Amino acid sequence: MVLGVNLRWKALHERGACRPPLRRGLQEFPVAFWFLLPAILVLGTFNFYPAFYSLWLSFFEWDGFSPQRTFIGVENYTSLLKTGEFWNSVRVTLIYAGGVTVAALLIGLGVAVLLNRQITGRSFYRTLYFLPVITPTVAAGVVWKYLFDPTQGVVNRLLALIGVSGPAWLNDPSWALLSIVIVGTWKRVGFNMVVYLAALQGVPRMYYEAAALDGANAWDVFRRITVPLLTPTTLFLIITSLIEAFQVFDLVYVMTGGGPLRSTDVVGYYLYRHAFRYHQLGYASAIAYFMFLLIFVITLLQFQLGRGGGAVES
Amino acid sequence: MRAIKLTVLMLAAVVLASGLGFGEKITFWHYWDGANLQALQSLIKQYEEAHPGITIEAVFVPGAELLTKLQTAIISGKTPTIAIADLIAMPTLVRSGALIPLDEYIEQTDIDMNDFFEGPLAYGSYEGRFYSLPVSASNLGLFWNKNLFKAAGLDPERPPRTWEELVEFGRIIKEKTGKWGYELYTAGGEGTTWQWQVFLWSAGGEFLSEDLSAPAFNSEAGVRALQFWVDLIHTYQISPLAPWGLFGRGEAAMVMDGSWMTQFFPMQVNFELGAAPFPYPADGEPATNMGGEQIFIFKGDPDLQQVAWDFITWFTGTEIQVQWDRLTGFMPIRRSVAQDPAYIAWVKNARPLLLPFVESMQYARPRPPVPEYPRISDIVANYIQEALYGRMTPADALDKAAAEVAQLLR
Numbered sequence: 038m039v040l041g042v043n044l045r046w047k048a049l050h051e052r053g054a055c056r057p058p059l060r061r062g063l064q065e066f067p068v069a070f071w072f073l074l075p076a077i078l079v080l081g082t083f084n085f086y087p088a089f090y091s092l093w094l095s096f097f098e099w100d101g102f103s104p105q106r107t108f109i110g111v112e113n114y115t116s117l118l119k120t121g122e123f124w125n126s127v128r129v130t131l132i133y134a135g136g137v138t139v140a141a142l143l144i145g146l147g148v149a150v151l152l153n154r155q156i157t158g159r160s161f162y163r164t165l166y167f168l169p170v171i172t173p174t175v176a177a178g179v180v181w182k183y184l185f186d187p188t189q190g191v192v193n194r195l196l197a198l199i200g201v202s203g204p205a206w207l208n209d210p211s212w213a214l215l216s217i218v219i220v221g222t223w224k225r226v227g228f229n230m231v232v233y234l235a236a237l238q239g240v241p242r243m244y245y246e247a248a249a250l251d252g253a254n255a256w257d258v259f260r261r262i263t264v265p266l267l268t269p270t271t272l273f274l275i276i277t278s279l280i281e282a283f284q285v286f287d288l289v290y291v292m293t294g295g296g297p298l299r300s301t302d303v304v305g306y307y308l309y310r311h312a313f314r315y316h317q318l319g320y321a322s323a324i325a326y327f328m329f330l331l332i333f334v335i336t337l338l339q340f341q342l343g344r345g346g347g348a349v350e351s
Numbered sequence: 352m353r354a355i356k357l358t359v360l361m362l363a364a365v366v367l368a369s370g371l372g373f374g375e376k377i378t379f380w381h382y383w384d385g386a387n388l389q390a391l392q393s394l395i396k397q398y399e400e401a402h403p404g405i406t407i408e409a410v411f412v413p414g415a416e417l418l419t420k421l422q423t424a425i426i427s428g429k430t431p432t433i434a435i436a437d438l439i440a441m442p443t444l445v446r447s448g449a450l451i452p453l454d455e456y457i458e459q460t461d462i463d464m465n466d467f468f469e470g471p472l473a474y475g476s477y478e479g480r481f482y483s484l485p486v487s488a489s490n491l492g493l494f495w496n497k498n499l500f501k502a503a504g505l506d507p508e509r510p511p512r513t514w515e516e517l518v519e520f521g522r523i524i525k526e527k528t529g530k531w532g533y534e535l536y537t538a539g540g541e542g543t544t545w546q547w548q549v550f551l552w553s554a555g556g557e558f559l560s561e562d563l564s565a566p567a568f569n570s571e572a573g574v575r576a577l578q579f580w581v582d583l584i585h586t587y588q589i590s591p592l593a594p595w596g597l598f599g600r601g602e603a604a605m606v607m608d609g610s611w612m613t614q615f616f617p618m619q620v621n622f623e624l625g626a627a628p629f630p631y632p633a634d635g636e637p638a639t640n641m642g643g644e645q646i647f648i649f650k651g652d653p654d655l656q657q658v659a660w661d662f663i664t665w666f667t668g669t670e671i672q673v674q675w676d677r678l679t680g681f682m683p684i685r686r687s688v689a690q691d692p693a694y695i696a697w698v699k700n701a702r703p704l705l706l707p708f709v710e711s712m713q714y715a716r717p718r719p720p721v722p723e724y725p726r727i728s729d730i731v732a733n734y735i736q737e738a739l740y741g742r743m744t745p746a747d748a749l750d751k752a753a754a755e756v757a758q759l760l761r
Contacts, residue, residue: 102444298733315726
């Protein structure tokens, strides 16, 4: 028995395992458990249980009121994949997520580089650009809706001053989604800026000094030093931004209600309609799980791509 | 000393016993706020004074949350004794199996069901039984801006009565004042559908078949109603495809809106306001759409159900409804209220704008009481937009909508 334990010890050390031996882990278990219990309870009740319950529901037809749920297997999923309206939502969501991610990334990087320099009122500008991030989305949506009003709105009045007759924005099927992308971007730029600012502090000065000695111009420095060294940050921002953008709901709910002509009917809103207005909880759960898969796959892809990008850092 | 103690004890016992014995409490979930809430509270107080020992605990739940809360309550079995809900929610609630049928109570209480307007009653009935009664109603009518009528040289006291006049007046206003003639609700969803239904019905069409099993709006009347909307925007150019709210700002001379706006428009607008029954085609018929609430009892303690029923009969009775409608501005749910001299006198003196709505109540039609209605409404609104944005002809749009609705009702 003693020998056995010793042998196991030895084996662990030979494998280079640096974690504490199993027995100590087990001894600590009760203590750790009690410390973790509150978090387990809260997360379990409000995150894990609903998530699994929703998976279970996605195999049923249920209106949320009636005592009877009908098991229909994967029918919710198959009918989902056959619905044109759903694919329209996927398309709209992809455009929104792509648009906001790219635009907010570029603008965020630009603003971060500008505000990384020693200019007067730097903190003021940083605060200003960050304000939209902490503005409640619903409040922002309501205000932007007024700004975008075709006749009374500030946007079109300003455009009129320079002789441009502005579009109907949220009322025009070909402009509505772009309007939402603008607001989404406006809300995201500040966050990207802050993360980029932090990353810029981490770029060693000597690279810039060396480049200056070699006579590189500002654009070359930005392109060949700043951007490559920020790649891990960029990857992180792309992933978080896409995940956030895929779940967009509140902006659409407040500003367009998915219209006109379903041109802003993002998956989040499509799900809301089916769950809370049409009372199709099973179908809505299937939508949620499809969305989960989509986000999961995209994140995996990005991690794969990101490994290649990380090499630039060294 | 001991005697006093005993007396106190006895008294306490009596109080306790009476509390348990005939002190009954029913809970009542609703979403009426503001003046409506005050009206409800004063009526409940009146009821409790007339019925000692009975407590009505009214619980306010915000309108957007009531259905979700009821859903949770039904699943967990913790329902209130009674509740109200919007007409549109009734088909779903009735089918949940959580409500009790009211037919036996109706028989033993000898209520004259014919006194209720047919429109609101339709929502409470399912498979030949009644599950709810109407408690309030509202409907749609025409509002017009008298200042703009004057500015355009029109008689400010003469609203359009037909579609033809609506167009004629609208064009004069557009020409003379540069303002829009008539504001349409084009933003989609139920707001678009329920306005369009008024045009459909007054052109002689039906929304669903009589047995509610198939779409009926893709008819000649339907095409006519939708073509009229398209013409208002593109041919006569008196209605814009714009965000709702032009009428309130004085940017449009006429609009279709609800009876509740007779209370809110006067506080919001800075022009003289008129209200009238909504115009219909010269060869058509008057029609309007209807909103409102229904009241119902949940399955539970039979004694409490009896108490709840007594309260409901009292609340929906003519006498209390006259008070209720005067306090809230809701439309009558009963003919006897609409014809009550005291009620009519109050409308004429205190809320003259309400009169055309009261008169229109007899033409108010229910939206089809089917659980799929919210989805049907979204489909129809979407295809109405297709036509308004010029992407489909009205006939095409309605046929496509009908195909989707038919699949849903199958």
